Amino acid sequence: MWQAEVLTEWLFEDGTNRPRLTKDYRLVSAVDTTGQPVENLVPDPNQSIWYIVCEEAMLDLIEADNNYLVLWAKEVIEEENRTDEVAFVEDEYGEIKA
Numbered sequence: 001m002w003q004a005e006v007l008t009e010w011l012f013e014d015g016t017n018r019p020r021l022t023k024d025y026r027l028v029s030a031v032d033t034t035g036q037p038v039e040n041l042v043p044d045p046n047q048s049i050w051y052i053v054c055e056e057a058m059l060d061l062i063e064a065d066n067n068y069l070v071l072w073a074k075e076v077i078e079e080e081n082r083t084d085e086v087a088f089v090e091d092e093y094g095e096i097k098a
Contacts, residue, residue, distance in 0.1 A: 002059045004073035007031060009046045019050050025062055028053040 008021040022030050034048045049071065054062075056075075063070050 001076040003053050003075055003076055005049050005051050005071040007049055007069040025058055027067055
C-alpha cells in the first residue's frame with residue numbers, strides 16, 4: 001500500500017462536487033486535505049489536494065496521468081503481527097532460558 005497527496009480537479013456531477021481522481025481510479029481511501037467547504041470552491045483554478053491510500057500499481061497509473069500531480073508518495077509498511085513477549089524454555093539441566 002502507498003499513501004500520497006495528489007493535486008486533482010473537482011467534478012460537478014449529479015448535483016455533487018467530487019474529485020476527479022476518485023472517478024478515474026480505484027482508491028482505498030481519499031480525504032480532502034485542502035479543507036475547502038463546497039460553497040467556497042473556486043472555479044479557476046479548479047484544483048484541490050487529496051490524501052490518498054492505494055495500491056502501488058494504481059499510484060503508478062496516477063503518476064503517469066498528466067491530469068494529476070503527485071506531490072509526494074510513501075510506501076506504507078505494515079509490521080507483521082508480533083509480540084514483545086519472551087518465550088521461556090527449560091534446558092536439559094532444568095534451567096530456565098529466554
